[in-house]
Amino acid sequence: MERHRPGLAPTIRSGGGLVLVPAGFLAVFFAWPVAQLLLRGFSDGGFQAFADTLGSSTIRSAAWFTLWQAVASTLLTLIVAAPLTAVLANVSFRGRRLVNALVTVPFVLPTVVVAGAFLATSERVGLTSGPFALRRSVFSIIVAHAFFNVAVVVRTVGSYWSQLSRDDEHASRLLGQSSLSTFFQITLRRLRPSILAAASLVFFFTFTSFGVVLILGGARQRTIETEIFRFAISRTDFATAAVLSVVQLLAVVLLVVINLKLRGRLVSDRLGQRLRPCQTTRGLLATWAVILLTLGLLAIPVASLVEQSLRTGDGYGLANYAALGDRPPFLTVPPGRAIINSLAFGAVAAVIATVAGGWASFGIVYGPRRWSRLLDTAYLLPLGTSAVTLGFGVLITFDTSWYDIRQSWIIIPLTQALIGVPFVTRAVVPVLRAIDPKLREAAASMGASPQKIRRDIDLPIARRALTIGAGFAFAISLGEFGATSFVGRRPDFMTVPLAISRLLSQPGDTIQGQAMALSVILMILTTTVLMAVDRADGSSIL
Amino acid sequence: MTKNRRFVRALAAMLMMAMIAAACGSSSDTSAAAADSECFTDPGLEAVELASDPASLDGTTITLATHDSFFLSEGTLEAFTAETGITVEQVAVGDAGQLVSQSVLTAGTPTADVLFGIDNSFLCRGLEADLFSPYVSSALSTVADDLQVDPFNRVTPIDFSDVCVNYWNDALPGDEPASLEDLIDPVNAGQFVTENPETSSPGFAFLLATIARFGEDGWEEYWESLVENDVSITAGWSEAYEVEFTAGGGERSIVTSYASSPPAEFLFASQPVDAPPTSVLFDSCFRQIEFAGILAGTEHPEASAALIDFMLSPTYQEDIPLNMFVYPANSEAELPEAFVDFGPLADEPLILDPAEIEANRDDWTERWNAIVLG
Numbered sequence: 001m002e003r004h005r006p007g008l009a010p011t012i013r014s015g016g017g018l019v020l021v022p023a024g025f026l027a028v029f030f031a032w033p034v035a036q037l038l039l040r041g042f043s044d045g046g047f048q049a050f051a052d053t054l055g056s057s058t059i060r061s062a063a064w065f066t067l068w069q070a071v072a073s074t075l076l077t078l079i080v081a082a083p084l085t086a087v088l089a090n091v092s093f094r095g096r097r098l099v100n101a102l103v104t105v106p107f108v109l110p111t112v113v114v115a116g117a118f119l120a121t122s123e124r125v126g127l128t129s130g131p132f133a134l135r136r137s138v139f140s141i142i143v144a145h146a147f148f149n150v151a152v153v154v155r156t157v158g159s160y161w162s163q164l165s166r167d168d169e170h171a172s173r174l175l176g177q178s179s180l181s182t183f184f185q186i187t188l189r190r191l192r193p194s195i196l197a198a199a200s201l202v203f204f205f206t207f208t209s210f211g212v213v214l215i216l217g218g219a220r221q222r223t224i225e226t227e228i229f230r231f232a233i234s235r236t237d238f239a240t241a242a243v244l245s246v247v248q249l250l251a252v253v254l255l256v257v258i259n260l261k262l263r264g265r266l267v268s269d270r271l272g273q274r275l276r277p278c279q280t281t282r283g284l285l286a287t288w289a290v291i292l293l294t295l296g297l298l299a300i301p302v303a304s305l306v307e308q309s310l311r312t313g314d315g316y317g318l319a320n321y322a323a324l325g326d327r328p329p330f331l332t333v334p335p336g337r338a339i340i341n342s343l344a345f346g347a348v349a350a351v352i353a354t355v356a357g358g359w360a361s362f363g364i365v366y367g368p369r370r371w372s373r374l375l376d377t378a379y380l381l382p383l384g385t386s387a388v389t390l391g392f393g394v395l396i397t398f399d400t401s402w403y404d405i406r407q408s409w410i411i412i413p414l415t416q417a418l419i420g421v422p423f424v425t426r427a428v429v430p431v432l433r434a435i436d437p438k439l440r441e442a443a444a445s446m447g448a449s450p451q452k453i454r455r456d457i458d459l460p461i462a463r464r465a466l467t468i469g470a471g472f473a474f475a476i477s478l479g480e481f482g483a484t485s486f487v488g489r490r491p492d493f494m495t496v497p498l499a500i501s502r503l504l505s506q507p508g509d510t511i512q513g514q515a516m517a518l519s520v521i522l523m524i525l526t527t528t529v530l531m532a533v534d535r536a537d538g539s540s541i542l
Numbered sequence: 543m544t545k546n547r548r549f550v551r552a553l554a555a556m557l558m559m560a561m562i563a564a565a566c567g568s569s570s571d572t573s574a575a576a577a578d579s580e581c582f583t584d585p586g587l588e589a590v591e592l593a594s595d596p597a598s599l600d601g602t603t604i605t606l607a608t609h610d611s612f613f614l615s616e617g618t619l620e621a622f623t624a625e626t627g628i629t630v631e632q633v634a635v636g637d638a639g640q641l642v643s644q645s646v647l648t649a650g651t652p653t654a655d656v657l658f659g660i661d662n663s664f665l666c667r668g669l670e671a672d673l674f675s676p677y678v679s680s681a682l683s684t685v686a687d688d689l690q691v692d693p694f695n696r697v698t699p700i701d702f703s704d705v706c707v708n709y710w711n712d713a714l715p716g717d718e719p720a721s722l723e724d725l726i727d728p729v730n731a732g733q734f735v736t737e738n739p740e741t742s743s744p745g746f747a748f749l750l751a752t753i754a755r756f757g758e759d760g761w762e763e764y765w766e767s768l769v770e771n772d773v774s775i776t777a778g779w780s781e782a783y784e785v786e787f788t789a790g791g792g793e794r795s796i797v798t799s800y801a802s803s804p805p806a807e808f809l810f811a812s813q814p815v816d817a818p819p820t821s822v823l824f825d826s827c828f829r830q831i832e833f834a835g836i837l838a839g840t841e842h843p844e845a846s847a848a849l850i851d852f853m854l855s856p857t858y859q860e861d862i863p864l865n866m867f868v869y870p871a872n873s874e875a876e877l878p879e880a881f882v883d884f885g886p887l888a889d890e891p892l893i894l895d896p897a898e899i900e901a902n903r904d905d906w907t908e909r910w911n912a913i914v915l916g
Binding site: 040112115116119120214215218219220229230232233234235236237238312313314319330331332392395396485486487489490491498501502504505506507508509510511512513 | 610611613631632633634635636639640642643644646647648653667738740741775776777778779780781783784785786789790791799803806807809810811812813865867903904907911914915
């Protein structure tokens with residue numbers, strides 16, 4: 001098959017240097033620690049562990065469940081996100097940035113908090129049993145996954161869509177096609193790469209989702225991820241945990257390969273589409289109906305959080321927030337300090353993720369072809385890897401001499417950055433690929449070096465995508481719980497999610513109220529950060 | 543097609559290289575956890591001694607690894623530094639299970655010098671992995687004999703508590719439950735919520751309580767009755783207590799929690815109350831003892847020993863109850879008022895030998911899974 005890869009004129013392709021740095025980063029902080037842990041598991045159990053584990057029917061059914069719930073969750077997420085994505089990509093309206101930020105809040109909330117909110121909602125609305133129960137059911141898992149991941153689709157697809165020129169669509173309409181058939185025959189096809197990119201991210205998150213499955217699914221619903229945790233933590237059986245990790249990794253690699261094959265070769269396009277406000281009343285009504293409906297759905301669990309945070313003994317008030325001013329019991333740092341910690345770790349993680357992810361994106365687009373595909377795949381793997389595997393791997397790898405960074409603060413943002421990198425590459429790569437090759441060819445023919453072309457053409461165009469990736473990496477790190485809890489921390493490094501989880505594990509209703517108040521603060525913080533990211537980007541329109 | 547194959551091959555090569563690199567990097571420490579369950583046999587290890595010249599430890603910094611629930615008042619560890627010149631850096635790593643698992647993984651090159659937070663349900667897993675160096679603290683004379691579980695003093699008891707069934711006084715459908723059997727009384731159908739033993743430490747303690755109470759032959763039948771009586775199983779304590787139990791606005795009035803939960807309900811009530819709204823079912827209490835130990839491989843055994851002594855001192859022990867809601871191991875430590883008034887312990891708590899727990903843990907939880915989750 002003839003591959004049309006625009007923007008890849010031979011003069012512009014670079015050597016391996018472009019891929020070596022991001023590949024090295026991944027090898028040192030991901031592949032090496034994970035391999036260490038797997039080896040450790042195999043030396044405990046050998047091949048017998050493989051046979052035992054793969055032969056177990058519980059594990060086989062866990063693997064099957066993992067797969068199908070991830071597929072179902074991804075589909076539901078795409079469906080729920082579609083209308084809002086279309087609106088945000090096509091219409092400019094007042095409050096657009098706020099909507100963009102609000103829709104992202106669920107994604108970055110710690111799962112303990114969201115799962116708790118789901119359970120509380122299910123108690124309140126009475127959906128505690130039956131097929132649509134919001135707890136201890138497959139349904140609750142899938143709904144919660146969609147709730148978490150709508151933002152991934154809205155933001156990834158939306159940012160790509162808003163930059164597509166509308167020339168083809170206009171032409172199609174002029175030729176008499178209905179707007180619906182124009183959408184399905186032209187727009188959807190052109191959106192395919194970004195939809196697949198978003199879907200693959202959602203898939204990885206739901207494939208390896210832990211807290212939601214554990215808390216909402218009840219003990220009956222088991223996935224590979226929760227089984228890894230069960231064997232590694234409750235049983236200290238690293239042999240079985242290692243086999244399961246290998247199965248998980250292989251599945252992820254296979255899915256990435258399929259994903260890369262499916263991902264259509266790309267559309268070259270002109271950029272700089274300017275959004276216009278909706279002109280007709282009907283359009284305006286539809287726009288706001290979509291926005292309010294989607295946000296309304298997302299708001300139900302969030303509202304229950306806010307309500308609980310305001311609840312005081314005999315009514316409602318701000319007592320729980322006031323109590324956070326002092327140091328609540330059981331927290332090793334005052335909440336203010338935890339917030340500063342979270343922001344600081346988030347900032348460092350975002351910088352690491354943006355540099356590594358940005359570099360990797362250029363490597364993926366310009367590097368030697370074989371290596372670029374490898375890099376593209378490899379950078380998705382941390383998303384498909386259990387926090388247990390990665391966290392324990394880091395612990396036994398960086399354990400001696402000068403590279404004993406187990407106690408250092410840097411370990412926290414480093415681990416968080418690994419999860420942020422794929423967001424940067426998913427956002428940047430499609431944009432780089434969509435750059436009109438003529439632009440580069442023209443620059444090259446006028447004697448510009450590849451470096452100069454990258455600096456003066458690619459980088460400015462990729463800036464919006466880089467900012468989005470950085471914002472996501474930052475926001476993820478703000479709400480990150482799993483990996484942070486696996487690397488050892490000094491008590492003054494306590495982050496907001498850790499503080500919330502600590503407060504949630506203590507009886508007494510004022511303590512619960514303070515946990516909820518802190519969750520609401522985290523939510524507001526995240527919204528603000530995401531709005532600031534959107535503002536920093538000049539092409540965003542209010 | 544060929545491109546894809548080449549790509550897969552390159553990927554495989556990269557994985558292999560990483561494996562080889564990892565293999566070369568690791569010193570061959572194959573089996574930290576020996577298969578035999580020789581938990582309380584003489585390890586033949588030399589005990590750590592206190593420094594003959596305590597002043598020589600001035601300026602030493604040691605690391606204390608704990609679970610996330612570890613918490614002290616400001617100034618408590620500083621008092622130790624003022625006394626000895628030794629600085630303590632604390633590192634928290636997840637819950638007790640995570641703490642033990644990671645210590646077993648890093649046995650020999652520990653991340654810390656002293657570990658606090660291994661309890662009797664995990665004890666033998668740590669001891670069998672040779673995590674600790676023995677140390678006989680002179681302060682052990684203040685600790686009740688039944689808390690001193692390890693005859694070779696590889697770990698030192700620091701605190702204890704009871705995991706017990708709690709109930710919300712005003713929300714019960716019938717009389718106050720007085721025994722474990724009352725939980726399977728139809729009047730309490732749909733009232734009891736407990737935690738999954740594989741993901742929650744109080745959940746596991748409650749399973750152990752039923753095994754201790756009904757024996758190897760009777761506990762499964764008891765759980766079958768619980769299931770018939772519509773017991774609810776949550777992943778963790780928070781979902782049980784803060785969502786499904788009355789305290790969180792839920793519909794169930796009986797929950798697995800701690801003997802110290804009523805004092806917490808009293809102290810942290812949003813409206814001042816005269817007495818806690820909850821009570822403890824003492825027949826259900828399983829005793830949990832938390833230990834500290836000097837991690838084998840530490841470069842600072844003497845300073846670590848000094849810290850263990852300090853952890854048994856009144857300064858430290860009296861700081862424990864209101865911060866971690868457990869009872870001090872030192873019987874001379876004074877209890878806070880709320881504990882004296884509302885937090886009595888079980889007179890005859892249920893117990894099981896840690897070696898028996900370790901030997902049967904996986905089997906018990908498998909069987910529990912079969913009964914409860916079907």
